[in-house]
Amino acid sequence: QVQLVQSGAEVKKPGASVKVSCKTSGYIFTGYAMHWVRQAPGQRLEWMGWIIPDSGNTKYSQRFQGRVTITRDTSANTAYMELGSLRSEDTAVYFCARSYLGGFDFWGQGTLVTVSS
Amino acid sequence: DIQMTQSPSSLSASVGDRVTITCRASQKISGYLNWYQQKVGRAPKLLIYAASSLQSGVPSRFSGSGSGTDFTLTISSLQPEDVATYHCQQTYSSPPTFGQGTKVEIK
Secondary structure (H helix, E strand, C coil): CCEEEECCCEEECCCCCEEEEEEEECCCHHHCCEEEEEECCCCCCEEEEEECCCCCCEEECCCCCCCEEEEEECCCCEEEEEECCCCHHHCEEEEEEEEECCEEEEECCCEEEEECC | CCCEEEECCEEEECCCCCEEEEEEECCCCCCCEEEEEECCCCCCEEEEECCCEECCCCCCCEEEEEECCEEEEEECCCCHHHCEEEEEEECCCCCCEECCCEEEEEC
């Protein structure tokens, strides 16, 4: 069965970076784009960017341009999202989600990133 | 960016009731509209894609309709396990954007 398993919760200081992993199984990793979405407390879901694992091509939301980097390791069937220059407003749950038929059909369990001094 | 607005923001209904949630886009998005269910502490789950197509494994009491700017999600007979927040999402243009969510509770 399709599974997306994310890395554990992180606590970071303002100005630091965080890298979240999303390990996949149960499907051909290079066959589907992977998105990253975050949800800050009380806020709506927010798309951050995506990667096409086959080519490594990426696209990022303008809101995060310059701060976010999405990569993949095809040998490990894993996608990564790194967010830099963290501020308190980046405290959120971060999700990876597989793209299919225009929707996001499978999601990771979420990774809580807390930014606090 | 395309703005997505859901209404109501929350609702309370009885088991067995018909529940309707609406989602309006700030510009036409054809049928590029998805609906998700998110239970507390969990990741969103895809219910409906392309406005009206039921995702595999989703109960048939869920349905979606609409095109252009106005869309609806209907639960034909509310069940206790449907307590959740429901989100719409447009994928017509980048960036994909979500509505603010509708919280559904049991009366």
